[in-house]
Amino acid sequence: MNEMTAIKTTIKDWETDQEVRWCPGCGDYAILKAVQRTLPEIGADPSKTVFVSGIGCSSRFPYYVESYGFHTIHGRAPAFATGIKLANPELDVWLVTGDGDGMSIGGNHTMHVIRRNVNTQILLFNNEIYGLTKGQYSPTSREGTPSPTTPLGSVDHPASPCAFALGSGGRFIARAYDVSKDLTTVLKAAHAHQGAAFVEIFQNCIVYNKDRFDDFTAKPVADATQLWVKHGEPMLYAKGTKGIALDVAALRLKVVDVVDGDWQAAGVLVHDQTNRAIAHMLVEMPFGAYPMALGVIYDDPRPTYESALLSQDAKARAGRTPDLAALLAKGQTWTVEG
Structure with missing residues (x-):
């Protein structure tokens, strides 16, 4: 947990008393409920919890969670979250952003909150579109995506939020989707991690990018297209008939068939969430030829930014008596006589 005393609450x-105002059918509703279910289960204290957001549909989140909240400016939520955590490290800080807010104008800020390893939970809602500003293509939109700004289809190669987070030095990387029953499990793992915990959540935009993720979230195809990784367990999917193995010669992952449940004979990898190299391969598997990797993909903590900074500050203060007058008089001084 985030160094706080657990208390008993209910959903x-x-x-809050605010009317939840997203488009009917928006995936944000499911994410909100998942978070509100998770908070009592981790013993979170509303008086010590802060939700910080930028700009976008996802960024309405602080209005709907009965805790402290800060609806900031476009792309700058990580900077505010960093300041909040440094000012009061006891606060449990959740950062809510979107693929446009966090990966475009806020890409620089997202990189640094991850690189510094500020102890926050970063939830990036990825709907692969700019929903609030009427459907322009975003940094994560797939090639060929039609939109008001790409009427003939996007020719951009999309950014991968998880690959970006890993490349920024992230120590916790996870994926889930809005209506997944396992989303709360991922959120709990993110909260338990000491440091910047990055969670990409695929989110259905009912108006501008409807059913974008049906190719792996729809019930008829889910078993065959989702790889839920769990630490210490074999990487199996398609009801255990397929798995992920390492092609040593090519140094890349490959899909293998599993016969009669003998995953060891097929060479299926056992998930090690501390293996950074395999984590990179998992988040960059091209979907279609491979399943979509979901769950806690990487979790390998290191000391947090605020713990290092506050320790440095404590050492600098040791043995010193605060004296503002002496500080102001230090160095060159002069007297102006009338």
Whole structure:
């Protein structure tokens, strides 16, 4: 947990009196409920919890969680979250952003909150579109995506949020999707991690990018297209008939068939969430030829930014008595006589 005393609450304690206003059918509703279910289960204290957001549909989140909240400016939520955490390290800080807010104008800020390893939970809602500003293509939109700004289809190669987070030095990388029953499990793992925990959540935009993720979230195809990784367990999917193995010669992952449940004979990898190299391969597997990797992909903590900074500050203060007058008089001084 984030260094706080667990208290007993219910989901009702985390619901505000504000009308939740997203488009009917928006995936944000499911994510909100998942977070509100998670908070009582981790013993979170509303008086010590802060939700910080930037600009976008996802960034309405602080209005709907009964805790402290800060609806900031476009792309700058990580900077505010960093300041909040440094000012009061006891606060449990959740950062809510979107693929446009966090990966475009806020890409620089997202990189640095991850690189510094500020102890926050970073939830990036990825709907592969700019929903609030009426459907322009975003940094994560797939090639060929039609939009008001790409009427003939996007020719951009999309950014991968998880690959970006790993490349920024992230120590916790996870994926889930809005209506997944396992989203709360991922959120709990992110909260338990000491440091910047990055969670990409695929989110259905019902208006501008409807059913974008049906190719791996729709029930008829889910078993055959989703790889839920769990630490210490073999990387199996398609009801255990397929798995992920390492092609040593090519130094890349490959899909293998599993016969009669003998995954060891097929060479299926056992997931090690501390293996950074395999984590990179998992998040960059091209979907279609491979399944979509979901769950906690990488989790290998290191000391947090605020712990290092506050320790440095404590050492600098040791044995010194605060004296503002002496500080102001230090160095060159002069007297102006009338």
